[in-house]
Amino acid sequence: MTVPAVDQKAIAEAVRILDAGGLVAMPTETVYGLAADADNEEAVLNTYRAKGRPTDHPLIVHVASAEDISWWAESTPQAEALARRYWPGPLTLVLKKKPRCGLWVTGGQDTVALRCPSHPWAHALLKAFGGPKHRGLTAPSANSFGRISPSCARHVADDLGVKPSGKLDMILDGGTCEYGIESTMLNLSSGRPEILRHGVITREMLEEALGCEVPDAGKDAPRASGRLKSHYAPKTKAELLSEDALILRAKTLSDEGVRLAVLAPERLKAKLPPVADFISAPETALAYGAFLYEALHELDAAHADRILIAAPPSTPEWAAVDDRLGRATA
Numbered sequence: 001m002t003v004p005a006v007d008q009k010a011i012a013e014a015v016r017i018l019d020a021g022g023l024v025a026m027p028t029e030t031v032y033g034l035a036a037d038a039d040n041e042e043a044v045l046n047t048y049r050a051k052g053r054p055t056d057h058p059l060i061v062h063v064a065s066a067e068d069i070s071w072w073a074e075s076t077p078q079a080e081a082l083a084r085r086y087w088p089g090p091l092t093l094v095l096k097k098k099p100r101c102g103l104w105v106t107g108g109q110d111t112v113a114l115r116c117p118s119h120p121w122a123h124a125l126l127k128a129f130g131g132p133k134h135r136g137l138t139a140p141s142a143n144s145f146g147r148i149s150p151s152c153a154r155h156v157a158d159d160l161g162v163k164p165s166g167k168l169d170m171i172l173d174g175g176t177c178e179y180g181i182e183s184t185m186l187n188l189s190s191g192r193p194e195i196l197r198h199g200v201i202t203r204e205m206l207e208e209a210l211g212c213e214v215p216d217a218g219k220d221a222p223r224a225s226g227r228l229k230s231h232y233a234p235k236t237k238a239e240l241l242s243e244d245a246l247i248l249r250a251k252t253l254s255d256e257g258v259r260l261a262v263l264a265p266e267r268l269k270a271k272l273p274p275v276a277d278f279i280s281a282p283e284t285a286l287a288y289g290a291f292l293y294e295a296l297h298e299l300d301a302a303h304a305d306r307i308l309i310a311a312p313p314s315t316p317e318w319a320a321v322d323d324r325l326g327r328a329t330a
């Protein structure tokens with residue numbers, strides 16, 4: 001996937017809009033984010049309005065570098081070690097917030113999520129915007145609440161859109177996102193590190209960097225919309241099935257006249273009845289993750305009555321993909 005060269009004029013225009021309290025969709029290496037000035041309460045509240053997201057769901061503050069951590073939060077040795085290792089990159093750290101970080105960002109909680117993205121456009125924007133005050137940008141995924149996250153600029157344009165007919169002031173088109181799946185989220189604000197959301201930075205990578213076990217967060221973990229059972233969902237009803245079960249289900253539904261869109265390994269195609277849309281599932285977890293939201297968008301666009309998805313392997317490297325598929329079909 002090639003990232004177009006950073007358009008410095010567009011970045012300057014985006015900074016001007018953000019300075020004035022506007023909303024800008026920015027590409028990151030994970031998914032497109034809906035950026036606003038984290039210090040500007042009204043601008044941040046407008047992000048919630050644009051997404052239709054409840055205001056008690058906290059946002060991630062995106063920063064230009066690891067040096068910015070201590071401007072927003074109480075840093076810890078573990079946070080420093082992970083930032084050195086994986087920033088800029090698809091890892092979000094939840095830490096105790098400092099007073100500078102407004103409650104409008106954290107949904108009233110005393111912690112803040114921080115991330116330093118590696119996408120050259122996001123990086124250029126954060127560097128230009130950050131300045132001597134080390135300002136940051138809140139950026140939830142740039143989709144309507146509960147819907148599929150955007151992995152290219154067109155997804156954002158189709159969903160939220162640009163004013164006057166849409167909700168945003170600007171969309172920066174930095175190409176297709178490299179990973180296509182949201183950042184790994186790690187809670188470092190309680191006694192021991194725990195995973196709040198799986199992503200491309202795996203449990204093994206975190207355990208290796210920290211030299212300790214990193215379990216999943218328990219049920220009483222901080223509120224996070226990505227932890228809702230139903231999330232990242234297509235409009236069409238979708239089912240997640242083992243390969244054998246999918247073949248049987250496809251036959252039954254097809255006999256009933258139900259129009260199907262299917263996401264499954266290529267080898268299943270010959271075993272299925274005719275379907276409205278068949279998307280061949282990538283074979284590695286990384287490739288599947290990068291393609292997942294694009295595939296869900298396409299399956300939705302097929303205007304079938306039902307989407308059937310073959311469950312991927314249940315080995316550790318598939319944790320993030322497995323998690324998103326579970327929520328998309330819940």
Ligand code: TXA
Nearest residue numbers: 030033058059111112113140141182183222224225226
């Ligand atoms: O890859 C990403 O992280 C993307 C790109 C744009 O950076 N952003 C993203 O943001 O996925 P969002 O808002 O769609 O998801 C962030 C998740 C939400 O589930 C939110 O509730 C949770 O992180 N979150 C944010 N701050 C938190 C905090 N202080 N404690 C616990 N969870 C938090």
Ligand code: MG
Nearest residue numbers: 140141149226
């Ligand atoms: Mg989201």
